[in-house]
Amino acid sequence: MKKLLQLTAATLFAVTFNANAEDGSAIFAKECAKCHGADGKGQTTMGKKLKCKDLTVEAAKIGEAKIEAAMKDGVKEGDKVVMKAFKDLSEADVKAVAKHVLTLK
């Protein structure tokens, strides 16, 4: 019985984790790709105009916490907001997208 419970917990965890990973890439495609590009390189019209960094190179240096902060608080250059905060994303969404960003490299 104990073994079965452990197995169930492990399966549930795997399923949840995969669902999150999927959501992360879906949200990125919907909310972020128009600037950062689906591949994260920022080679879109908007990305070039706004001088988006290549997230495939920079994400690891920026780190998970700051990637999450970028979505929650937005990104400013001086006084200018260059990326607005994504207030509609839940905490779980933010974490899933940050994880996705870190896989872009």
Ligand code: HEC
């Ligand atoms: C309107 C265009 C735009 C959209 C949409 C956008 N960003 Fe950005 N983002 C920028 C710009 C401009 C910067 C500042 C330049 C840079 O750091 O690349 C930036 C910076 C960042 C950074 C770097 C922050 C730092 O501390 O250096 C991360 C991470 C990031 N964005 C993630 C995201 C994610 C995830 C989404 C989707 C939820 C998103 N962005 C949507 C334009 C955008």
